[in-house]
Amino acid sequence: MKLVEFYNLAVHFGRLADPRKNKRMIKSFPDSAILFGRPDLEIKKIMVGIDIEVAELLLADRIRQKQGLDLVFAHHPEGKAYANLHEVMRLQVDLLIQAGVAQKTAFRLMEERISEVQRRILPQNHTRPVDAARLLNMPFMNMHTPADNHVYRYLEGIFRQKTKQPRLLEDVVKVLNTIPEYQLAQKFNTGPRIILGNPKRPAGKILFDMTGGTEGSKDVFDKLYKAGIRTLVAMHLGDEHFKKVKDANLNVVIAGHISSDTLGLNLLLDNIERHAKQDFQMIACSGFTRIKRK
Helix, strand or coil, X not given: CEHHHHXXXXXXXXXXXXXXXXXXXXXXXXXXXXXXXXXXXXXXXXXXXXXXXXHHHHHHHHHHHHHCCCEEEECCCCHHHHHCHHHHHHHHHHHHHHHCCCHHHHHHHHHHXXXXXXXXXXXXXXXXXXXXXXXXXXXXEECCHHHHHHHHHHHHHHHHCHHHCCCEHHHHHHHHCCCHHHHHHHHCCCXXXXXXXXXXXXXXXXXXXXXXXXXXXXXXXXXXXXXXXXXXXXCCCCHHHHHXXXXXXXXXXXXXXXHXXXXXXXXXXXXXXXXXXXXXXXXXXXXXXXXCXX
């Protein structure tokens, strides 16, 4: 498979998994890109990691020398994809509206947060790892929101099953712990856990905060509570957001950041391999573990 075909398939499946209702408007994902490499390059052997920076690229070059390697595939964005991270956050407006937040409120809060994230990212040295890839002549790409969309859809589907609908907050953790990526995370003490709420408290209506670039507005949680949301299942939660969630009296379960990213990548790669009828050779690194589903 050519690099551009691999990229286009990832975007295609990311679009299918996207929680937005109007998928025709989704042409691409600004936080995902071929960062370096010829589009017509044949891809058979891939090194996959959650974070790929200069150190991982040097490792990839060493692996290429010893056993061959065609592509380095990251989850988190670098280069132009990192600089564009704020653009994908508009996806969260749709999620908030679907959760019951007023459209005008959702737009206002997210525009404020998007501007904040853009200002934070703007002065960063975006191209450092991409420059390293260029100097090493190492093909390099990333897929961020397309993978995160898969996490959102997968968890939503599991929790919708009657046999797995959680009654109590502790049941949310139990359901998450049936998933191999979260089981593996437990071995490293990074598995799902309750950070707000009593385990015996009713879980109520759950919102999955798994996609949309990064954390949304810290001022939205009281609106979510008024809309009927009682439990937030997220990859991570910063201190400022934590305080606001606590004030809003919401339960919070942290599923795990790297484990959730790993889940998303695995689901995405499964779809690509099934469609291509091709199993790629994969070297897992940087927090990623390849777990295939039938």
